[in-house]
Amino acid sequence: MQALERNPFAQRRGQSAHHVAQRRRFCDQTRNRRQHVHWISRKHGCRPISIIRGLNTLSHGLTWIDLRFHGRSQVIAAALAHDRGGAAIIDPGPTSCLATLDLGLQAHGVRWADVRHILLTHVHLDHAGATGTIVRQHPHISVLVHERGARHMAEPSRLIESATRIYGDRMDEYWGEFAAVPAANLTSLRGGEKIAAGGRLFDVAYTPGHASHHVSYFDESSGVAFVGDTAGVCINSGYVLPPTPPPDIDLESWQESVDRILDWSPSTIMLTHFGPVTSVPPHLAALTENLQTTAAIALKLLNAPGSDEQRAAAFAAELRQVLRGHMTEGEVQTYVVAAAYEHLFSGLARYWRKKGAAP
Numbered sequence: 597m598q599a600l601e602r603n604p605f606a607q608r609r610g611q612s613a614h615h616v617a618q619r620r621r622f623c624d625q626t627r628n629r630r631q632h633v634h635w636i637s638r639k640h641g642c643r644p645i646s647i648i649r650g651l652n653t654l655s656h657g658l659t660w661i662d663l664r665f666h667g668r669s670q671v672i673a674a675a676l677a678h679d680r681g682g683a684a685i686i687d688p689g690p691t692s693c694l695a696t697l698d699l700g701l702q703a704h705g706v707r708w709a710d711v712r713h714i715l716l717t718h719v720h721l722d723h724a725g726a727t728g729t730i731v732r733q734h735p736h737i738s739v740l741v742h743e744r745g746a747r748h749m750a751e752p753s754r755l756i757e758s759a760t761r762i763y764g765d766r767m768d769e770y771w772g773e774f775a776a777v778p779a780a781n782l783t784s785l786r787g788g789e790k791i792a793a794g795g796r797l798f799d800v801a802y803t804p805g806h807a808s809h810h811v812s813y814f815d816e817s818s819g820v821a822f823v824g825d826t827a828g829v830c831i832n833s834g835y836v837l838p839p840t841p842p843p844d845i846d847l848e849s850w851q852e853s854v855d856r857i858l859d860w861s862p863s864t865i866m867l868t869h870f871g872p873v874t875s876v877p878p879h880l881a882a883l884t885e886n887l888q889t890t891a892a893i894a895l896k897l898l899n900a901p902g903s904d905e906q907r908a909a910a911f912a913a914e915l916r917q918v919l920r921g922h923m924t925e926g927e928v929q930t931y932v933v934a935a936a937y938e939h940l941f942s943g944l945a946r947y948w949r950k951k952g953a954a955p
């Protein structure tokens with residue numbers, strides 16, 4: 597009897613076999629589209645009450661979407677601001693996740709015609725990859741990006757080239773297309789602007805350190821700051837990992853960016869990897885501390901014998917060990933997907949060599 601009650605497709609009193617089959621088919625179709633619909637039984641069957649797992653509210657009209665990067669949750673999030681006057685997406689993610697973004701918009705009742713702006717924190721593939729593809733389909737959308745990133749969005753060949761050096765054959769499967777954005781759709785930012793988008797006013801701050809063209813956005817009305825990768829990677833309130841891929845890592849300017857974010861006194865910071873954080877000052881203090889720690893590990897390895905390949909492997913092993921002290925093995929793996937450890941070494945190595953601190 598218990599088993600029967602747990603079965604959502606069990607035929608209930610007053611329901612025909614046809615009705616049950618129809619419900620099962622609809623549920624299957626929905627699951628196939630990877631919508632996370634919760635069903636409730638009503639007198640005459642079941643209906644979706646809401647796309648619960650897709651509705652991650654930060655504040656009224658301010659939400660985020662788990663893009664389920666390659667089927668894995670809690671790796672990449674896109675944020676959405678919307679009201680009756682239109683919508684804005686903050687970091688739409690890569691083209692390989694576009695179908696999930698599309699479903700996320702639908703879940704929030706947002707049509708692409710409502711989306712007026714895409715606000716980019718920076719141009720890396722996991723944040724901005726889908727932008728050109730979206731704009732080709734919806735040419736009314738304006739794209740805002742730091743002036744140093746704008747040229748890469750208009751002419752992404754160098755960006756694609758350097759990513760291909762890292763990802764090789766897996767490039768397309770991993771990220772999908774990175775299409776150019778027409779110059780007419782691009783608005784360059786420097787930091788210090790106020791942007792009206794998605795029914796609210798965002799302050800823009802220049803926040804380099806992870807990338808030399810990184811900006812963050814703050815919505816004062818809700819107290820939420822969208823900080824891209826400037827506040828690190830943090831999954832399930834775990835270890836705050838500083839993402840340090842090449843080529844722009846700069847510890848000093850990163851610290852200034854952290855201070856700039858703190859100056860806003862945000863009640864929430866929204867991380868692309870992954871999700872909202874409300875204990876803002878302790879989180880940023882942990883980021884600073886962990887940035888010093890990982891940079892020191894890289895520096896120690898750089899001044900020890902070995903090839904860079906060996907050093908990167910040793911760095912990854914040491915970092916894995918640090919993470920294992922804070923989380924489960926499954927979570928360690930999610931961190932690997934969000935920030936490949938070997939690349940983190942390369943970024944720090946480049947930083948130390950530029951400073952002349954390592955051979």
Ligand SMILES: [Zn+2]
Pocket residue numbers: 720722723825839868869
């Ligand atoms: Zn990222």
